[in-house]
Amino acid sequence: MTIREILKMGEARLLRTAPAVTEFDTPELHALVADMLETMAAVNGAGLAAPQIGVNLQVVIFGSGEVNPRYPHEPPIPATILLNPVITPLDEEEQVGWEGCLSVPGMRAMVPRWQRIRYTGVDVHGRSIDRRAEGFHSRVVQHECDHLIGKLYPMRVRDFSQFGFTSVLFPGLDDNTDD
Numbered sequence: 001m002t003i004r005e006i007l008k009m010g011e012a013r014l015l016r017t018a019p020a021v022t023e024f025d026t027p028e029l030h031a032l033v034a035d036m037l038e039t040m041a042a043v044n045g046a047g048l049a050a051p052q053i054g055v056n057l058q059v060v061i062f063g064s065g066e067v068n069p070r071y072p073h074e075p076p077i078p079a080t081i082l083l084n085p086v087i088t089p090l091d092e093e094e095q096v097g098w099e100g101c102l103s104v105p106g107m108r109a110m111v112p113r114w115q116r117i118r119y120t121g122v123d124v125h126g127r128s129i130d131r132r133a134e135g136f137h138s139r140v141v142q143h144e145c146d147h148l149i150g151k152l153y154p155m156r157v158r159d160f161s162q163f164g165f166t167s168v169l170f171p172g173l174d175d176n177t178d179d
Contacts, residue, residue: 004053015150024126049147060144074136085121089114109163
């Protein structure tokens with residue numbers, strides 16, 4: 001396992017559309033996921049997408065099963081490894097909430113997302129995943145999956161008066177990294 005470098009906004013590789021994973025349960029895929037888990041844990045991330053470490057594949061990880069220290073007021077999200085995700089909104093209701101990103105360190109913004117979604121995909125073994133999520137869980141899944149279509153959260157911001165440095169917006173919050 002290796003802690004990988006996380007690409008920063010401005011890096012062209014973050015703007016690509018990632019292809020689907022076509023081979024499952026391979027040593028290479030397991031090694032990628034292990035590196036992603038170690039990288040996310042090292043920076044207390046809520047999630048990480050393979051493109052953020054320069055790997056152009058539809059692989060996202062999120063959650064930890066515990067409260068994230070950078071999002072202490074949000075409920076825990078089940079630890080998930082999701083490949084080839086598809087997100088379907090369950091209705092038109094949106095939520096607007098604060099987001100940060102490991103690829104946009106030190107900043108946060110209010111970002112609109114669907115309140116309730118269904119997400120499907122597969123795990124590293126190619127077994128089906130089909131879940132419903134709402135609130136923070138829904139937000140994290142949508143954020144991570146955006147990385148697979150070359151979209152970073154600032155591209156979704158509607159009101160730039162609610163976009164700024166975490167240290168200014170939330171004094172005292174230890175937030176050297178985001179996501």
